[in-house]
Amino acid sequence: MSDSFTLPLRPLVEKADAKDTLPVRIAQINAQRGSFRNVTEQSLQAEIDAQREKGEAPQEQYEAKEPADVDATERLDQLYKRRAEITQFAMQAHMESMFALDFISLLLSKHTPRQTETSMSAFLKQTVPMGSLNTDVIKTPQRSESAKKDIKTVSRGWKLESFNAAANKLLKSASRLEEEVAAETKYWGEVLAVKDKGWKVCRIPREKQVLGVQYGFLEATPAFRDRGLAALRRADDGSLILDKGIVPSKPRAVRVQVKQDDRITGCFKLSQLASVESDSIESRILQARDTLYEEELFYELNREARVMASHGVTTQHNLIQFEISEGQEIMFDLVDLEELSDQPDSETRTQEHDILAEAVAHAMRILLAYAHRQNLRRRTQMPPPLTPKKRPVPEYPLLRPIAAYLQHSSHVRSLESFLNDIYRTLKSAGLESSYTANPFSSVNLSRERKSAPVVERLVEEFLGPLESTFSGTLAAPGSSFSVKIRTHLFPPSLGTDYEFSISLPPSLNVQPPARLGLKEEVETFITHLMILDLSTFIPSMLPKSKTAPKDNTAGEQLEWEVAFPHYGELHASSPSTGRSKKMTLSLSRREMSLRTSWLDEFQEPDEGNQAGKAAGQVLYTWKADDESPDGARAAGKTLADVVAEASRDETQSS
Structure with a gap:
């Protein structure tokens, strides 16, 4: 007999009784x-x-049965x-x-x-011809007793051999069945372990007889949602094999790097995303899920980057980068975790930029999870009416919130640094003025909204237009200014603008600009605003002049009048001689200077007119470094002292 003989163990299926013909x-x-x-x-x-x-x-x-109602x-x-x-x-x-x-x-x-x-x-x-068919009677030859005995012995041998072969087949079938039962027990035990871990186990749509595990995200785009189902196949020994299909076998992740002046100064540690190195089925499922999530993240980043190409976002084969400040860029690329495990850290990396890269990496993954939640919410609501046009799938807001936050933070830090320097300069001149900063005033984490979960409310606070406010007092009583910094996330108003509101004396008749968008313009406007305020405040720093006695050698006090407030220029006239005196105020981020000079009464001052040059000149400069870190002013003249000195009519004494 052949060794491939198999003995069926299933009972025969009897056919149903058919009606006799x-x-x-x-x-x-x-x-x-x-x-x-x-x-x-x-x-x-x-x-x-x-x-x-x-x-x-x-x-x-x-x-007798009644005949059925049948027509003729x-x-x-x-x-x-x-x-x-x-x-x-x-x-x-x-x-x-x-x-x-x-x-x-x-x-x-x-x-x-x-x-x-x-x-x-x-x-x-x-x-057929006649007589072509005939019959003969054949007499069966008689067999001897020895032949009959041999035939009986051979028949018995064949029966014994058949019985032995059948017994061997039954034993092999029993052992094979035992191995099959052990393998099936091991397979179903591992399947139940996967299900007990919380994974969804279901049938494969195209292979109804095969079980699969759903490790992907059901709210992802269809290209990645369909790839999130892997078959749970059985090996020969009963162990579980995860058939991931087209999902890469190597773990992959999106890397975030910070680039400063063409050097990598910060990088997100991808070891935080690497799963535990083990050969368990759960670790393989986790690795497949994380890899699929990272591929979807990079795919959505590429989609959004194409929309933001007009705002400085560039894309290459496997690289996305955009500039967050002058000379500083953020780069994204999809890399294999195993190839980067042995790479040493760069010597140019800084802790600040490492923290920035880590924050950006966590933020974009949280935003993708938030987008999945929004897809689930839209899917559970009433669907919109059917239209012949296919509804476009909008890009997920991943890069835009990050870019808007970093841009807004850069503008806030720049303005805060500028105000800190210029107010230190004013304090070094003895002026009591200050400013208050309220960064990210639009973000209110204590706002109560019962319609959305806490996690979604936290993310939604950063998806709206970001706003910060700065307000400061000026030297003149009642003069102040406030500025609102707004950063928008979505086109066409993607970017940062400044909105000013000022309170100055009515005599100046100055209106703030509607919108400013550059840091240099904002710093120039604030400096100009302070020059205007100081120009109107200097005449009120001294009491009104009184006529001195004739034998007074100290001279009379001059009265200053604002001549050109936008240039910080004041004029005063000596009542005794009729000569004019000019005071010029200049202010910058790091210093403020005051210059006074006598002008000829009949000649305009110019570089070639020596008579029109100042007969006497007082020059004093205050710097931001003159103020100590604890807020105390260093020893020196104040603005009031210099103005009082420049207000003495020295022509009488001379």
Whole structure:
């Protein structure tokens, strides 16, 4: 016997009893009743009555059944069909009897050709010669006792060999069945362990007989949602094999780097995303899920980067980068975790930029999870009306919130640094003025909204327009300014603008600009605003001048008037000599200077006119470094002292 013989262990499936055909019924009647001549209606009725008297047949078996309601046309069709069946059966029986008669006639034609020729059919006479079929009586040879014994021995040997082969097949089938049961037990045990861990186990759509695990995100885009289902196949030993399909076998992640002046100064540590190195099925599922999530993240970053190309975002084959401040860029790329595990850290990296890269990496992953939540919320709500146009799939806000936050933070830090320097300069001149900063005033984490979960409310605070406010007092009483910094996330107003509101004396008649968008413009406007305020404040720093006695050698006090407030220029006239004196105030981020000079009464001052130059000049400069870190002013003249000194009419004493 062949070794590939297999013994089926399943029971045979019996077919359902089919209704006997008409030839079978006729054969049964012939076997039970004999010829149809013996079967009459009277004999059948007598037999039925005899069975009823004996109680062998139930009463309802032979009760007359009412014929079904059938119309005449349908009944006639049924009769024609039955007649055709009986006729066909009779013709078949006649043909079979004719075939048997021809066979017997041809067999007897060898011995009595004349008699048998009359019973042959014409077709048989034309095709088969007479006497071509004959019969012989063969006597079976007698076998000896030894031959019979040998045949019996051989038959017994074959039976024993067949029994041994069947026993071996049964033993092999039993061992194979035992191994199969052990492998199935191990397989289903691991499947149940996967399900107990919280993973969704279901059937593969295209392979109904195969189980799979859903490790992807159902709210992702269709390209990544369909890839999030892996088949749980069984190995020969029963262990679980995760068939991930087209998901890469190596773990991959999106790397975030900070670039400063063409050098990598910060990088997100990808080791935080690497799963625990083990060969368990759960670790493989986690690795497949994380890799699929990172690929979807980089895909969505590329989609959004194409929309933001007009705002400085550039894309290459596997790189996305955009500038967050002057000379500083953020770069994203998709890399293999195994290839970067042994790379040393760069010497140019700084802790500040490492923290920035880590914050950006965590932020974009949180934003992608938030986008999945929004997809789930839209899917559970009432769908919009159907339209012939296909609804576009908008890009997820991943880069825009990050870029807006970093840009807004850069503008806030720049303005805060500028105000800190210029107010230190004012304090070094003895002016009591200050400013208050309220960065990210639009973000209110304590705002209560019951419609959304806490996590979504936290993210939504950073998805709206970001706003910070700065307000400061000026030197003159009642003079102040405030500025609002707004950064928008979505086009066409993507960017940062400044909105000013000022409070100055009505005499100046100054209106703030509607919108400013550059840091240099904002710093220039604030400096100009402070020059205007100081120009109007200097005349009020001294009491009104009084006429001194004739023998007073100290001179009279000059009265200053604002001549050109936008240039910080004040004029004063000596009542005794009629000469004019000019005071010029200049202010910058790091210093403030005050210069006074006498001007000729009849000649305009210029570089070639020596008579028009100042006969006497007072120059004093205050710097931001003159103020100590604790807020105390260093020893030196104040603005009031210099103004008082410049206000003395020294022409009388001379």
